[in-house]
Amino acid sequence: MAVAEEEEVIIVGAGQSGIAVAACLSLRGVRSLVLERDDCVGSLWRKRTYDRLHLHLAKQYSALPHAPHAEEAPTYLPRDEFARYLDGYAARFAVRTRLRREVRSAGFDAGKGRWEVEAVDLATGRRELYAARFLVVASGENDERFVPEVPGLEAFPGTVVHAAEYRSGEGLRGKAVLVVGCGNSGMEIAYDLAAAGAVTSISVRSELHLVTREIWNVAMSLYGYHVPAWIIDKLVLLMCAVVFGGDTARHGLRRPAVGPFTMKLTTPAYPVIDVGTYSKIRTGEIRVLPAGVKSVRGNVVEFADGRRHPFDAIVLATGYRSTVRRWLRSDDGLIGDDGMAARPYPEHWKGGNGLYCAGLVRRGIYGSYSDAELIAGDISELLRPQQTHSNGSNK
Incomplete structure (x- = not known):
């Protein structure tokens, strides 16, 4: 039997929401791993958008936490420039990603107090197991056409x-x-x-x-x-x-x-x-x-x-749907049958047993920003007693 790889936080999805959560956690000293089905971060912007696309919101509403767009950047960023911004963001905050990993199931083991995540390496077909105290669903509203x-x-x-x-x-x-x-x-x-x-x-x-x-x-x-x-x-x-x-x-x-x-x-x-x-x-x-x-x-x-x-x-131009309900085994009411956040803003982002969702309440890039800060702040607060105890025991 394969041994599960232990992580503090598993984030599913390396779009804008997933990497924003990872960056905010990193700045708070919390280690995370992002699992992404595609072969790059921000794949929506590279692989599923038309050439002439520019962001519809001005750049002040289209930045991720701790990384405003440059003053010389155009007010409405073109698609390719925003994709480069996401690449630079992930590199700047040393976001740990495993690309070409498709999550097949994720469920909470109450006995172990851990989320058990099964993924497949799409390059090799090899099955991978992960265990984490916290799970963040950030696979986006534009998941499957x-x-x-x-x-x-x-x-x-x-x-x-x-x-x-x-x-x-x-x-x-x-x-x-x-x-x-x-x-x-x-x-x-x-x-x-x-x-x-x-x-x-x-x-x-x-x-x-x-x-x-x-x-x-x-x-x-x-x-x-x-x-x-x-x-x-x-x-x-x-x-x-x-x-x-x-x-x-x-x-x-x-x-x-x-x-x-x-x-x-x-x-x-x-x-x-x-x-x-x-x-x-x-x-x-x-x-x-x-x-x-x-x-x-x-x-x-x-x-x-x-x-x-x-x-x-x-x-x-008939839109997309989320596939979260195909792999997430949880009935705590955080994610609805449509794979989106079941609760309205601003109560949408936190479930039970260390489950969170980011970017699933249809608030665009500015929603990714606020979700990331809320989730990272909450996780770091929950870990603080553990970190304090660990630091004290080492004195």
């Missing part, structure tokens, strides 16, 4: 890609392309396709709030001064009316009844940051199809409202 079941989609004769595989509109000039999904990725990919000369359509089934980066930065600043969400909502919607010219519904983009900032705080939905998509919708360069996809027959897509249109390619 979600592809909806659409009758006939598998026989579509053109190209079908998930947004995770889309990089640019190169080679699609003059092609009819359908983007399925109207979140931030879908709307920005639609813009990218139209800019590249594709005949672009986007399926918009849901209501959404459309804002600009600048408007959302104002909202974030006001929230930092503890301005009530309902006041922020009113100000944001007033600014949106000025920028977007009134009712976006006449162009197929219906706003929810609940305000954008309240929606962000109370639901999983994010406002859509407009990068120029709405202008192309108004000019007709991007066609809005206000219904979900019902079926596909040949190259013709049928929508829920009965309309049918032919396409050469389809981009599925």
